[in-house]
Every structure is written in structure tokens, then in C-alpha cells.
Amino acid sequence: MARVIVDVMLKPEILDPQGRAVMGAFARLGVHGVVDVRQGKRFEITLEGEPTDEALADLHRMAEELLSNPVIESYTLRVEA
């Protein structure tokens, strides 16, 4: 059993209304010194067996085509220790 984490974030140049809303709330709640907030998605994927190269290649494909929208998002994939 291995655990793979895929993080999907909007590309930096793309507007992130969600992050902006959180920033606004921080300010109203008296939390200062925060210069930026970005909100993205986190996927925790549990594999049956070991994270073989094929398995990871598959997941990279999924991260690229399904979990993220390459037009506006970028992803990172890592096997959790």
C-alpha cells in the first residue's frame, strides 16, 4: 500500500478568486502579515501495491489529463514516505 499525493494549483498568473476571498477574510479577522493566499486541490491516492514506474506513469497521465486542467493549472506528484 503506497500513498501518492497530487497537488493541483492555479498557475501563478491566473486569477485565484478563492485565494482572494480567504485573504480578505484574514484581513477582516485581524490576521496580518499575509501577502498572498492561493487555494488549490489536494488528492490523496492510495495504491494497492507498490508505486511501480508504470503505476506512477499512469498517475502522471491522470494528473495531467484528469486531476488538473493544464490550461490554467499545474500539478505536482509525489509518493508519500
Added chain:
Amino acid sequence: MARVIVDVMLKPEILDPQGRAVMGAFARLGVHGVVDVRQGKRFEITLEGEPTDEALADLHRMAEELLSNPVIESYTLRVEA
């Protein structure tokens, strides 16, 4: 400038329709050997200065009260190296 990451995931006992939908898509797209997928939120918070104890205390409070809903979600917070 420090970067703080807050991950928010649904508690294991709470149904995660999005994760389930991803699982389903995996199967249809011929990706096998995946036993579970959970989808959560990832927040990338950029601080002006150093992650002082007060700053982190503030963010823990935010993660607890704002970024997550303790009724259904749990969070982890870490300062990015």
C-alpha cells in the same frame, strides 16, 4: 518571506463524492490498482516576514476556524522549507 502550507481533508468517515468520482474515472480510463482517492483543499499562504510563533498561532487559529470545518474536516499545517 515564508510559505505556509495548510492541507484540509474530509475526515475518513465522511463520504467524499469528488474522490469517488475520480476513482470512477480512473477505472474508466484504465488506471487500476487504486484502492482509494480522497480530494481535499490545499492553501499556500505567503507571509511577509518570518513564521514567528504568533504568526503560526494565528494561522493555526485560521486553519481551525476558517479554512477547515472541524465537523467534517481535519487539517495539517506546515512551514515550507
Added chain:
Amino acid sequence: MKIGVVTFPGSLDDRDAQRAVRLAGGEPVALWHGDDDLKGVDAVVLPGGFSYGDYLRCGAIAKFAPVMTTIIARAQQGLPVLGICNGFQILCESHLLPGALTRNDHLHFVCRDQRLRMERVDTVWTNAYAEGEEIVIPLKNGEGGYVADDATLDRLEGDGLVVARYLEVNPNGSLRDIAGISNPSGTIVGLMPHPEHAVESLTGPSTDGLGFFVSALNRLVNA
């Protein structure tokens, strides 16, 4: 009888809630999220919409608005509060009601005329209905799936705090088909469907929604 309707940034059904109060014979009073003064209202409606865009979590940010600080305090002392859709989400986020509302199980926003069974009819907001009465009012939400742990659900059922249940279809995956709940004293009610959109036969599927507002006025008059 004055019923306040709160407008948060991103509230959408606030005018509709005011109209419903008026048609029920009450006096709607506009309350502003940034103002902690309740202007002497006898009850409060938290209307539907997408407060603060609902980007983070529905109702998550609205609960911190100045007006909510007052409403939470007063509600705990018995001020009647009806939360509709986003308002229900705010009530849960504020812990005035148990549980939470999550993404619809089918992952789509859904707008439909929804049949409900009224189950608790002794609350401030539902006393105009008969127990077991079936009504049809609009439902429109993307995150309307009611969830809570089994203990909480059992307590809600056991204490008869379930106000309304979905009939025919469960439109969002709500546990035990729960469409609305109340606090034990029946002053606070949260409801996912929209009674304020069923107050005129011209613009709604029925006028079944009027009862929620009439109920409050009845209770307030007789109080």
C-alpha cells in the same frame, strides 16, 4: 412584526426573502452584514446566495461578519432565526445547528421543484403546517448534502429535530433525506430548499413556502 433579512456580500435571495415576509403580512427589515445592530427585529432570516462567493466553504466566511456576532448571541437567547440554503450553511458553520452541508453527491448544481414532508411543525418557523404535510418548493444548490456523525443524526431523529425531509428524490445525497433541522427549542431552523421562492403561484411552483413566514408571524403575535 419586524423580520430582519441579512444581506452579506454575495447574498442573492435577500430581496426574495423580504418579499416573502411582506406577502406573509410582516414588515421586512434589511440588515447589513457589517452592522451589528439588529434594528429591533423580532426574528431574522439568513437568505440564500453565495456569501463571499462561497469559494472556501459555503457560509465559512459569513459567520465572522459583525452582524453574525450579534445574531449568534441573540439566537442562543431565543431570537428566532431561519437559515435558507446559504443561510442554513451559515447556521451550521456558526454551530447554531449541528452537522454540515457538503458538495452534492452527483457533483452538479441542481435547480428543481422539490417535494418535502414536514415533520416538525411546532417550531417558530413551521407551525402553520400540519405534521406529515407534503409541500413542493424550489431547491437550488451545489453544496446541499447534509452530513453529521451517526450519534448526531440519531439525536436529531430521537429528539424530533428533523423539520423537513426530501421525498421522491434525494437531490443532493443528504443523510437520511434530511432537508431541514431545528434546535431543540424550535427557534432556529435551517432549510436547504427555498420557501421564499414559493410564495406566488406566478413565479413559483406553488405557494407552499409562505407557511414558513406566516408561522413566524403567528408565533410572534401570540408570543
Added chain:
Amino acid sequence: MSLDTVGRAESTPEAEQPYAELGLKPDEYERIREILGRRPTSSELAMYSVMWSEHCSYKSSKVHLRQFGEKQPEGGWPQLMVGIGENAGVVDVGDGWAVTFKVESHNHPSYIEPYQGAATGIGGIVRDILSMGARPLAVMDPLRFGPADAPDTKRVLPGIVAGIGGYGNCLGLPTIGGEVVFDATYAGNPLVNALCVGAMKHEDVHLASAKGVGNLVILYGARTGGDGIGGVSVLASETFDADGPAKRPSVQVGDPFMEKLLIECTLEVLRAGLVEGIQDLGGAGISCATSELASNGEGGMHVRLDRVLLRDPSLSPEEILMSESQERMCAIVMPGNVDAFMEICRKWEVEAVVIGEVTDSGRLTIDWHGERVVDVPPRTVAHEGPVYNRPMQRPSDLDALQADDARALTRPTTPQEIRETWLRMTGSPNLASKKWVTSQYDRYVLGNTVLAQPEDSGMIRIDEESGLGVAVSTDCNGRFVRLDPYEGAKLALAESYRNVAATGARPLAVTNCLNFGSPEDPEVMWTFAEAVRGLADGCLELGIPVTGGNVSFYNSTADTAILPTPVVGVLGVIDDVERRTPISWGPDGEVIYLLGDTAEDFAGSEWAHVMHSHLGGLPPRADLARERLLADILIAGSRDGMLTAAHDIADGGVAQALVEMALGSGVGARVWAPDGVDAATFLWSESPGRAIVAVPRSEEMRFTAMCAARGLPAHRIGAVDSGLGADVGRPGEQVLQFGDVVLTLAELREVHEATFPSYFGPALTV
């Protein structure tokens, strides 16, 4: 690279400039040099290139669109308050109320990023309506897609629908209608048109002009980022090659929450009388807003571009000028009113900043940190762009196409054939239930929706006291336009007009979105010109003006142009929305009348398309005098309470209209064909100028007498009958019976509603 100032441009006349990359032709670049008497600075080049793009300058369509203004009755249009040229036209609907509406395209962005493309399409048209001073009240979404079973349609359609819903729902505007049409020619080039309608009191109408020397220019709303830079000229002026999604320019992301704040904030500053002129920022962003405002006003403006609030501080002046960041507006405010204006912005948590002031210099000058980067005559940017009289040629295949007569196609005759055809048509993608789409849209918000999909028109109440309301419909059968663009455009207009009248509203005004292929293709250009001519003539005949619209060219993939698709929106007014006529008949006993004449009109019909994959022949002629008569009857019938239901007949003919009326009410009916009309023609011909009405028996005499007196053919073709099931051996069931053909409403509903989920996955459509 160091700042390209006006001084620098003068001192380095021969510097190479990337005008071609920016979409400018050599002669256009030369003309800019002539206008300025020097080479443009890079900022000026950015402005001209984006403002002279097809999308912003209408350089290929202008010469044709003129007809909309020229073809008007003696003394002009009585109902028209603001005509073409503003962000949207405005018509007088009585009681001191004015209504504005407009349809616009967001086709190419929606192909590249379906969700955001469609979402920002809604955002853009809503700001156009808002900028007239109106409160936006409802939206509609005419959509076109490739085949329902094409993989790319599966990618594009759900995203576009989610985007429209995601933005419109969060913005708090009901979606009250639209279209979903599939055709192979839209594969790789879907059409996403968005319509918004808004209302205001006469005195609240505002225009986009910078009046009053010394008045200040305020930019407010979202911050400016690198969104869709050059999006207008690049996205809207280039064709996709097969590997479409491969080339991906920066996509604009919409923030409906910000737009909602922008609406409330804008209406509050307008109603407080703090605004002299106002303009939305759409395509071409600040370039468009500043040059149009200046050109429409005193003629001059000075802007300090470094004052613009940025999301991305690294943006250059050129990028800031071209940025298409969403949810921004520009207002002209008297100096004395600025504090009050800012106060209201603060209340709504909307950022605002003074970026310049109105001058009478006749120039638009823009400084960047004290250095002059733009110094141009604003008219040359905004209104005196290039105008092309493009070569036109009648499509070489048109004669062959028109000769291929659809009347020759084999028609179903036996009860079995008719039954099978009926079921197959009912479930075909273009006729199937659109609930999968529309159940994702909020149709209740604002509490004034009187009619919404699947009715003939969307109808909203604009005055709660008097019940005054408006109805809007959009339509276009692109196959008709392909077969005969002049008649086809008239037919689109006629259908939309008929749909409005069917609800009891009196048609008043027209908007349109002309979706075509490349204007550089003479055959496309000829088709476009014919369609515009037909539309302009049709509007004159019907007595309703075109108040605004939009042109979208370059809708083609490498090998195919889309069906020419001039989407026509008609707006009508109804004195009391209580009088509206729905499409659902019932409860029981009414008689069913077919109004109008039925001919063997199969050319371009849905029947020919579905059953024979055939496109050919001559489409029916649009008899607009007949359409007017039919409309009069439908409106009178509604006003005098003679009708319980009315339904326009178009795609799928009488058969489809009957199915929709029956399914809407859940009550069956017995129907028969008028004398001398064969079954297939009766059921599936698409002759225009027709409607089906349900008349209570108590009103039958009065209604038929009215039709006879006015000379409108009215054929008694059936009766609503909830008890029919028993007679035909289906006790307890509601059925449609046509001779020996018996269809239960249950089986019709099943095929009608199963189609979309089968292609696009389960959704809560029940």
C-alpha cells in the same frame, strides 16, 4: 526592454515593430503611421492592434451592419431610446420603464477552456447591460456543439454548461432560456452566445461618454492582471487548426462574486447621481474603455496608467492596456463626487482608483510614471478603424444543394413506421429534453421569473405593482441559413418573433449574434451579407428594430466552416404577466387547433437531418405578414383569456410540439391531420407561420370567429383527453393517439429525457 515613449518613437522612426504578430496588416500599420505622423509607440501599437482587430472594429461587417440603421420606417423607430453603437440598445416598454438586452459570443475562449470561457462570456454581457444603467435581470445561453456523441463534445459541453451555471448562479441572475443544438460543423468550434436583459427607469439610462472637461476617470472593480492579453485579437481572429487545444493563450478566469459586488456598487453610484458616463471593460480592456469614452465625449482624455491597480506588478504598460481582466468598470465622475463614489465602493469592498481626467485636447494621452507613452486621436482608435468591403461570392455548391429536394425523401406511412419515427425524433439530440443542462441553472433567483425553459420564451416581471413584464426568445436554424441565407435569416427572426408572441407578449425589439466562418472567404462573406440583408428587411417588415448585437467571424476549423448561424433574439412586452400563455395544456377537454398552413417543408428540417442525414432543397419562404397576423391572434388570445396553452411550431414540426405540450402537462390527447395533408407532412414538416393552441370549449366559438374574421387558417386537429388510455387499451395511462398510432406519455418521456444523460453522464434531471 526600456520604455518606448512618444519622444523615443519620434527619434527612432525606423525601429522595427511586430505589427504582424499583433494581427495588423502592412497597410493598416502604414495608416497608423500616417495618423500619428510617426511610428506608433509600442503602447500605441498595442492599442491600435487590439482595437482594429475584427472583434473590436467590425472592419469586415460594418458596411453590411449599416442596413440595421438605414432600413427604418419614416420618422424612425418609435420604441427605440438608444440604438446601435452603445454597449446595448434600449427600448421603451411603457410606464416609464426602459429595457436593454444584447447577445454576444464567447466562442473561441470557450473551446480552449470551456468552463472559464463560458463563465466570462456571461460576465461580459452582464457588464454591457449594467453599463447602460440597467439592473441585469436574466440571462440566456444559445449554444451550438458538434455531434452529441463526439468525444470533444463530451469535453466541451459539460464544461460550458457548468461555467454558465457557475457564473450565473453565483451572480444571482436567473437563466430563463437558451438553445442547445448539435451539428457536425460545430465540432472543434462550438458556439457560446450569451444574452442578458436588464431594466431601468427612463431617467436612469446612461451612456459611454466622457463628458465634462475636468471630470475624473475612475477605474473600479477587479485588479488588472495578465489575463487574456491580446485575447481579443488573437483569440477572436485566428482559426484553429486540428490540434486546437494545443496552442493555449492565457485564459481569463471569472470571479462572479466580484461581478455581483460590481453590479450592486455600480447601481448604487448611478442611482446616487454620481456618474456622468460609464463603460464596461470587455475585449481590449483599458484601450477600448478610454478611447471609446473619450471619442464619445469631449474628445480628449489624459490617463496616468501607473495608477491602475495591478494584480501582477510586473505588467508593462502595453500589457496593462491590452489586459482583459474581468469584472472591471470605468466611470466618469465630477471631482466633487469622487469622495461619495469612493465611499460606496468601500461599502461594497470594491477597489477603485482615479486614473485620469477628461480634456478637450482632442487627444488621448497616456503617461507611464510621468513619461508619455500614448498620444493619439481617440476616434482613430475607437471608431475610425479600417473598413473592408470584402469580396463576396455565392457558394459554388449552393445550386446543387438547393436542387437536392428534401420532398423526395421517403416518408413514414404505416402506423408502425410513424410510431418508430416519432419515438426516434423525440429522443434525437436536438429535440431531446435539455433538462440535463437547464437543471444546473438557477431559474428562480430574484423572484420574477414567470416563464423559463422549456417554454417558448423566457418571461420576467419587471414591475411587481403593475405586472408589466418582458419575454425574450433566441432562435436560429443554421440549416435554413445554409440553404438560403437571406430567407434563413428571416426565418430565424420569424421563429424568435413567433416564440415571443406565443407567450402573449408583443414583440418590440431585436438583438443578434452573427456567428460565421472566415470573412476572408468570399463565399462566407456573401452568406453573411445575405443574412444581414434578410434580417434588416425582416425587421422592417415586422416593425421591430435591431438594437444591438455582435459579430463573431472565423468560426471554422481547418477544413470546415460552421453552419452560418445568425442567432436572433427578440424581446417582447406584456402588460400583465398574469396573462402569459404557457406551452402546457390541460387539465382536460380543451380542443387543439393548428394555426397557419402546412406545406411539404422538409428542406433543412430536423426530420431530414435525423432520419436521412439530409441537407438540401429550398427552405420555406418566410411570410412575415402571416407571422404578424399569427402574432396578433396569439396575443389577443392571451389577453382575452381564450387560450390555456400555445406552442410555436419549429424544429421537429407538429409532432414535437405535441410531445412537449403533452409532457409539460402530463395529460394526453387525440390528434388527427387536417384534410389533404399526409401524415408525415402533418407531423414533421417545418412550415413557418404556425402554432398549436389549446382552447377551452367555452372559448372555441369566440376564438375560431376571431381567426376567421382576421383570415388566419385554424384547423381543429384534436382534443386534450386524460381518459384516452382506457379507449385504446392502456387503462390508467396518458397517451397521445394519432389514428392507429398510440404513444404513452411514459414512453415518450423516457426517450425524451434519456438522451442527454446517456451522452453526458448521470445528472439529477428528474
